[in-house]
Amino acid sequence: DAGITQSPRHKVTETGTPVTLRCHQTENHRYMYWYRQDPGHGLRLIHYSYGVKDTDKGEVSDGYSVSRSKTEDFLLTLESATSSQTSVYFCAISESPAGGPDTQYFGPGTRLTVL
């Protein structure tokens, strides 16, 4: 299994509070991704990173920000959580860009509930 951990694994928070989710990898892969998974929607890309301090938006980036100060860590922040951000969040890594043939490896996920 690829060395990817996510923390916390479960979190319950209240509307309006900031939340930060962490993804940590031990594979030294250049590319990292944050997805959210919702019933009936599959996985949707929030943000991705193509190197330290290099990030870009995905298809559902509104209300989210990211940071990557080290190769191994990719943080996802909800500045002011809303109930629509209740979801399961997955981090993924890959050696080359998502548009290529390399596999994306997924972390175990973080289940976030916003009350």
Added chain:
Amino acid sequence: AQSVTQLGSHVSVSEGALVLLRCNYSSSVPPYLFWYVQYPNQGLQLLLKYTTGATLVKGINGFEAEFKKSETSFHLTKPSAHMSDAAEYFCAVSGVSNYKLTFGKGTLLTVNP
């Protein structure tokens, strides 16, 4: 633009029966195609992928898929279902140079004894 359609959000089979999960894609460039499996409360795990070359791709746990360009399909099959195959399956497509992996909405496979 690229997209993935998985026909059937829920498929139910009997143990020992053929498993067929359907995936159709659209892509403006030659695609790379993936099937992932997700067991309850776990992340996604790669089953198999098509990049170039042989269009029949074999994966883990006895699954295989065939890339059919003329039909824009990449259906997943397994000759004989096992109880342990019960999971959600996702088809995904990416295309050279667009730096994006697009997932279908998933198909939940139930295996009945």
